[in-house]
Amino acid sequence: MFRVFRKIRLRLIDERKLINYFYYAIGEIILVVAGILIALSVNSYYKAVQDKKYEILMLGELESSIDKTLEALNKGYYPRVKLNEDAYGFFYQVISTQRQASEEEALTHLFNLTVHFLFHYDNGAYEALKSNGLDKIENPVVRREIISLFVGALPRIAFFTHEHNAELKNLSSEIYHKHVKYNVPDNGEPNQDNWLTGSINLTEMLADRQFMLLMRKVKEVTYDKRHRLDSIKVTLERNKALLEAEIARLKQ
Numbered sequence: 402m403f404r405v406f407r408k409i410r411l412r413l414i415d416e417r418k419l420i421n422y423f424y425y426a427i428g429e430i431i432l433v434v435a436g437i438l439i440a441l442s443v444n445s446y447y448k449a450v451q452d453k454k455y456e457i458l459m460l461g462e463l464e465s466s467i468d469k470t471l472e473a474l475n476k477g478y479y480p481r482v483k484l485n486e487d488a489y490g491f492f493y494q495v496i497s498t499q500r501q502a503s504e505e506e507a508l509t510h511l512f513n514l515t516v517h518f519l520f521h522y523d524n525g526a527y528e529a530l531k532s533n534g535l536d537k538i539e540n541p542v543v544r545r546e547i548i549s550l551f552v553g554a555l556p557r558i559a560f561f562t563h564e565h566n567a568e569l570k571n572l573s574s575e576i577y578h579k580h581v582k583y584n585v586p587d588n589g590e591p592n593q594d595n596w597l598t599g600s601i602n603l604t605e606m607l608a609d610r611q612f613m614l615l616m617r618k619v620k621e622v623t624y625d626k627r628h629r630l631d632s633i634k635v636t637l638e639r640n641k642a643l644l645e646a647e648i649a650r651l652k653q
Contacts, residue, residue, distance in 0.1 A: 456537055457651050462526035463547060464644045467637050469523040470555070474634055481518050482630065485623040488514035492616060496607055507603045508581070514619055515573035520562040527551040543647050546640055554636050558629050565622045572615040580606040 488510040495502050527547065530537060538544040583599040606612050 453651055456539060457648055459526065459530050459537060460644050460648050464641055466523040466526045467641045471634065471637050474630060478518055478520065478630055481516055482623055482626050484513040484516050485619055489616065489619055489623065502603060504601055507601050508599065511601065517566045517569055518562060519566060520559045522555045522559065524551055540647055543643055546643055550636060550640050554633055558633050561629060569618060569622060572611065572618060576606065576612055576615055579609065
């Protein structure tokens with residue numbers, strides 16, 4: 402094709418048709434520019450399609466991360482808080498009514514009173530998105546909410562559980578050491594993994610100021626934990642709904 406254009410150009414010059422050659426030159430420039438613009442347009446369209454596919458993929462991965470964290474809340478963290486609450490209620494009733502409790506009951510509820518957890522959440526999709534650029538999320542509202550969730554709300558509750566668990570663990574260890582005696586099997590090693598194989602002096606433990614301090618601390622922390630779990634659950638569900646709506650919009 403270029404050889405044809407060159408022949409036309411040379412013929413116009415030879416025939417001294419300068420005006421026609423001028424028109425031809427302008428037409429050739431326009432043709433070249435139009436070709437470049439078409440190529441850029443096609444490339445931009447292809448890039449936009451690829452960017453949208455990637456955004457939909459990453460939004461789906463973020464939604465999956467939120468689903469995993471919600472599942473951990475419902476199946477792991479809430480049940481453990483319920484164990485703390487029930488155990489606190491048991492010992493509170495024993496103290497206030499001075500009712501008798503079996504050794505097995507006391508050991509079980511002491512264990513449940515001191516069951517705590519570290520809050521973990523799935524942030525793999527967020528870290529992958531961050532490494533490729535958070536601007537891949539086009540919608541500024543969605544981008545702002547995701548950053549707030551993974552940089553603010555989730556790390557805060559993880560920090561809270563870590564800080565309080567350290568204090569509760571120290572108190573719990575002291576109570577176990579003072580008031581729980583583990584049965585020694587034939588090998589001579591106390592079995593501290595099986596907390597029901599031991600014995601407990603419930604009367605002495607209930608009179609121990611350290612145990613009352615543990616009870617007060619568990620009450621405070623458990624209330625705070627439930628409040629924080631309820632709050633983060635609402636935040637997670639709101640972000641999940643936002644992601645679902647954005648994915649549906651991008652797929653239109």
